[in-house]
Structure formats: structure tokens, C-alpha cells
Amino acid sequence: MTRIPSHDITPESLFWQRRRILGFTLAAPVASVLAACAGPDVASTDASAPTSTVASAGSVTTTTDELSNPLTDYETVTGYNNYYEFSTDKERVKDLSAGFSTTPWNVVVDGMVAKPRTFALEDLLALQASERIYRLRCVEGWSMVVPWTGFPLAALLQLVEPTATAKYVRFETLNDPVRMPGQSEPWYEWPYVEGLRLDEAMHDLTLMATGVYGKALPPQNGAPLRLVVPWKYGFKSIKAVVRITLTDVQPTSLWMAASPGEYGFFANVNPRVDHPRWSQADERRIGELGRRPTLVFNGYKDQVASLYTGMDLRKFY
Amino acid sequence: MNAVRPRLPTYIVLLLCVAPLLWYGAVVALRGIPRDPVAALTSWSGTAALILLLASLAITPLVRWAGLKAFAPWRRPLGVSAGLYALAHTLIYLGLDYGWAWMFIWTNISSKRHLIVGTLSMVLLVPLLITSTRGWQQRLGMRWKKLHLLVYPAAIAAGLHFFWLVKTDIRWPLVSLVAISVLFALRLRRRARAAH
Known part of the structure; x- marks a missing residue:
């Protein structure tokens, strides 16, 4: 059984969200850049969205369902x-x-x-x-x-x-x-x-x-x-x-x-x-x-x- | 009609045999890789197998009733390619779709009539594929002809497989089943006549 590589399922919106965070933090400490690179969890935290509420158009707050699919x-x-x-x-x-x-x-x-x-x-x-x-x-x-x-x-x-x-x-x-x-x-x-x-x-x-x-x-x-x-x-x-x-x-x-x-x-x-x-x-x-x-x-x-x-x-x- | 020249260029029939590959290649080129490639490959290979099987069966009446003897050499390549597409269809189902998960495969096939007749069709086609060479034809002699009449039950099973598979729009399955029945009836009538 072949699983979809995680890079294939990164939603477009999340990708742009990461870009945005990277853009905002261009002059900020290296740590925040690293955090943004760390992946979706950090990105969604950064968007300050509780998991149950839609943060903004074009974003998802997680990349799997509750069974890790x-x-x-x-x-x-x-x-x-x-x-x-x-x-x-x-x-x-x-x-x-x-x-x-x-x-x-x-x-x-x-x-x-x-x-x-x-x-x-x-x-x-x-x-x-x-x-x-x-x-x-x-x-x-x-x-x-x-x-x-x-x-x-x-x-x-x-x-x-x-x-x-x-x-x-x-x-x-x-x-x-x-x-x-x-x-x-x-x-x-x-x-x-x-x-x-x-x-x-x-x-x-x-x-x-x-x-x-x-x-x-x-x-x-x-x-x-x-x-x-x-x-x-x-x-x-x-x-x-x-x-x-x-x-x-x-x-x-x-x-x-x-x-x-x-x-x-x-x-x-x-x-x-x-x-x-x-x-x-x-x-x-x-x-x-x-x-x-x-x-x-x-x-x-x-x-x-x-x-x-x-x-x-x-x-x- | 008898004025048709007895030989047709071989490449035409070979082109027909690979036409499904060219067709689906063009579809992918124009529309991109299907979202569900496994389902697409399954349906493509099955459709190709059924159409080519019908085409190969249509050669006999063309030759015998319409007198178009030049088509006679087409029967074997059409039949062999139909068998190969059917084999691909089966391997796609077993390997790509089910990943050789025999428990799933067994519960699925054994409980569904369209899969039972599909399996039957494939089982009938395999010996025909193996014995499709001239060597086997000579070795088997008169028995070869009898053996290869199995293509008719195989085709009927394939048509039923298609008919029982579709949801509601049964137009094409009906067309193929009617075509197979007509071809089979023509052949049976001829055998009955020959017996008199």
C-alpha cells in the first residue's frame, strides 16, 4: 500500500500561509523562521486559529484526520x-x-x-x-x-x-x-x-x-x-x-x-x-x-x- | 463485394490492436492523468478487451457472409489483443486495485455475479491465448477449432460482466450483449446447417 508522500498533500493554502509567515518574519529572529519551516502545526499556531474555527479563506488547520489519515x-x-x-x-x-x-x-x-x-x-x-x-x-x-x-x-x-x-x-x-x-x-x-x-x-x-x-x-x-x-x-x-x-x-x-x-x-x-x-x-x-x-x-x-x-x-x- | 482485394496491409489491423493505447494516451495528453488512475485503467482495459473481442468475432461473418475474405487474417491479431487487454484488466484489478490482497479479492469476487462471470470469461480466454500460436494450432489440429469456439461463451460472460457492473445506463452493455448474441446465433446456425 502506497501512502501519499506528505509533501504531496500540503494544501496550496497552507503553502502560501507558510510563505506569508516567512515574509513577515524576514527581519525577525532566525528562530521564528525555523518555526515556520517546522511544518503545518507551527503554521496553524502562528495563524492563531483554534482548531475548531476557520481562520481565513484558504487555510486548513491540520493535515490529517483524527485517525492520522x-x-x-x-x-x-x-x-x-x-x-x-x-x-x-x-x-x-x-x-x-x-x-x-x-x-x-x-x-x-x-x-x-x-x-x-x-x-x-x-x-x-x-x-x-x-x-x-x-x-x-x-x-x-x-x-x-x-x-x-x-x-x-x-x-x-x-x-x-x-x-x-x-x-x-x-x-x-x-x-x-x-x-x-x-x-x-x-x-x-x-x-x-x-x-x-x-x-x-x-x-x-x-x-x-x-x-x-x-x-x-x-x-x-x-x-x-x-x-x-x-x-x-x-x-x-x-x-x-x-x-x-x-x-x-x-x-x-x-x-x-x-x-x-x-x-x-x-x-x-x-x-x-x-x-x-x-x-x-x-x-x-x-x-x-x-x-x-x-x-x-x-x-x-x-x-x-x-x-x-x-x-x-x-x-x- | 467480392471485388475487394484479397490482401489488406497488415499494419491496419495492428493499428486497430494498439488503438486503445493510442486513444488513452491521447486522453491523458489532453486531460492529464486521471484522478483515480486505477479506476481509469480498469475501465479502459476492460472496454478495449470487449470491443476487440467483438471485432474479432465479427470477422467470421464478414468473411463468410459478406465474402470479404481479405479480413480473415485479422481474426487472430484482434482476438489475441483482446485476450491481452483482458489479462491486463485482470492484473490491474488484482495487483493495482487490490494489491494482491487475496482475502479481499476472494470475498469480493465470490459474492458478486459480475465478478464471477468476469472471472469465468478470463478463465476461458487464458487457454485460447496460450494456444493462439500457429504451432499450437497445428499441434491441436481439428481440436483447435473446437477449443476456440470457447471464445463465444467467454464473450457472453464478458458482456454479462459489463451489464451487471453498470449502475443504470445500460445502453452500451445492452448493445454489446445483443451484438455478441447475434454473432453467436449466426455461428450456431451455420454449425447446425453444416451438420445436416
Whole structure:
């Protein structure tokens, strides 16, 4: 198994951050120059950013996840995207989505809430953002490690006050075949729909991402606003969200409608429950050769397993 | 149609055999190295193998029904290169994708129908590749022809492998399966006729 050499995963932003520090300290004692050269940890300390808060656009505060997996490099994170609204070819999404306009952008939050509201994107960008390094496990058997920035979905839901009858959250992507040409393909029932149980949606790990690698989310990664649920297969993390509806019926996702035998509502990462067409026991981290064993709940078992106590995860896949 | 000259320059068929390499070389030159090179190599080698396999099977009806005898010498190089791309496809899967991790490979193959038929196709193609030389052809005599009819089940297995692999857009897998079935049916009909 080949590991990415650390110099390959140095994010562009961090590189520039180091340069900046070097520049500032040109006339300063040699010690600070050495400190800047010592690597990312020192650099982030220098940027005086607590690890949970975004320091500035274009920066990440660490180079690995909590399991010491190196971040997938920026070019790969933004150049290899499953986004059928633009193309089924993951490597073409970047180019095909390049001109996608996200201004203005509104997000309707409605359904079983005390205070339904239409948010302008700016309202959401004003919410307290933090950096989250998450593993992304695609149902197709590949994975990445991505530094997202965004706010917990719970923070948004608290603003609209879900009623006691609300049990599920339904998400919808923009429906605009002109701007998203893939939506002209007849194979699927557009727009893309996903759903979470309310307790899953309120979980602290559940993120609404507005950025990646400290930069604004590029179109191919789901600009301007996307869901990230790291313990579920990637397709649950719906992109370009325009509507969030609280409901008491379990939403039927696009994938559940397209292929009910293959895609369930929960879609928790589970090496013991195979996809009908392939094994889920292992995965290839993009950039590596060979395979890694897939972790239960994608390695977030300690945080999320309690959500599913007593459930047969083979049945509720 | 019989006016076609009995000999075609050999380099044309050799060009066809290396066309996938040239094509993917051009893709890399224009678009850069794929983000997931392993997946790209897997899909490229598999596609090349299937197309060349179909091309080699199409030679027989071209020669027999359309009377284009000049194409007859193309069958072997097309078939051999199809087998070699299939072998590359298999080695990429086993070595690059799975790093020879036999436990992972075994659980993966044994539980998935597209991998089972893919393996079957490769297993059928290996003896054909080995015996593809003129020496083996002479040594085996009439049995060689019978043995090499295995290319049809191998092709059907390869088509099924493709069909069961894709997510939803089954247009190309269907095209290849229909093409293989038609070619196989033509061949069976001819054998049935010959038997009468």
C-alpha cells in the first residue's frame, strides 16, 4: 500500500500561509523562521486559529484526520466528483460545472417547523462556521479525506424550531436542467432528494458545508451549500441544497426511487452489508494503491452507533 | 463485394490492436492523468478487451457472409489483443486495485455475479491465448477449432460482466450483449446447417 508522500498533500493554502509567515518574519529572529519551516502545526499556531474555527479563506488547520489519515489533496477533492446533475463521469464534473452560478441563492426551510423561513445564502454564511476533517466513503468503494468548512445542520434547524411531530428531514437539490444539464437524463427522477431521521440531522457530526480547504465550495463540490454526513455513504450528502423540509414521513431519496434493492434510506457505511453488486468490505483511498478495510460507520461508530441501538442494520440498510 | 482485394496491409489491423493505447494516451495528453488512475485503467482495459473481442468475432461473418475474405487474417491479431487487454484488466484489478490482497479479492469476487462471470470469461480466454500460436494450432489440429469456439461463451460472460457492473445506463452493455448474441446465433446456425 502506497501512502501519499506528505509533501504531496500540503494544501496550496497552507503553502502560501507558510510563505506569508516567512515574509513577515524576514527581519525577525532566525528562530521564528525555523518555526515556520517546522511544518503545518507551527503554521496553524502562528495563524492563531483554534482548531475548531476557520481562520481565513484558504487555510486548513491540520493535515490529517483524527485517525492520522492524510488529507486528500485539493486537486483531487475538487476534480473527482460524483455529481450526476452535471455528468456521470466524475472527472468531467469540474469542467462541466465551471460556470454554475450560485448567486442569488435561497434555501427554503419549511414543513413541520414553528418558524418556516427562506434563508438567503448570506444568512447561512453568517452562522458560526467550523472546520471538519471528514472521511468520505462513496458507495462505489472509494474514499477520500476532506477538510470541510460549514455549520452544524442542528444550528440551522434550531432557528426554525422543528415541531414535536417532525420525524424526518427531507433535502432537495436545485431543479434546473438548463444550469444542470444532467437533469435532462431520463434515468432518474429529478431533482435529487435525500433524507435523514431528525436525530441524525441534529447530530453534531452532521454538517452543512459551505467551503472546502478553507475556500468557498466550488460548484463541483455542491456549491453553495451541501450536506455532509460522514458516517453514511457519500450519496446521502446532497449537494446544492435549495429546500429543507421537516416531515413525519420517511423521505424517498432519488436513489431509493431509482433502485430500491440497492439503496436504502439509512445508507450507513457498513462493511458487513454488501451492495448487491459489490462488496463493501474494503475501499480504495483515492491516491493510494491497494485497499483499506472499510470501517463500521466509516470510523464514527463511537459517535453515532447509539442512534441505531436495537436496529437490524441489515434490514435497515 | 467480392471485388475487394484479397490482401489488406497488415499494419491496419495492428493499428486497430494498439488503438486503445493510442486513444488513452491521447486522453491523458489532453486531460492529464486521471484522478483515480486505477479506476481509469480498469475501465479502459476492460472496454478495449470487449470491443476487440467483438471485432474479432465479427470477422467470421464478414468473411463468410459478406465474402470479404481479405479480413480473415485479422481474426487472430484482434482476438489475441483482446485476450491481452483482458489479462491486463485482470492484473490491474488484482495487483493495482487490490494489491494482491487475496482475502479481499476472494470475498469480493465470490459474492458478486459480475465478478464471477468476469472471472469465468478470463478463465476461458487464458487457454485460447496460450494456444493462439500457429504451432499450437497445428499441434491441436481439428481440436483447435473446437477449443476456440470457447471464445463465444467467454464473450457472453464478458458482456454479462459489463451489464451487471453498470449502475443504470445500460445502453452500451445492452448493445454489446445483443451484438455478441447475434454473432453467436449466426455461428450456431451455420454449425447446425453444416451438420445436416
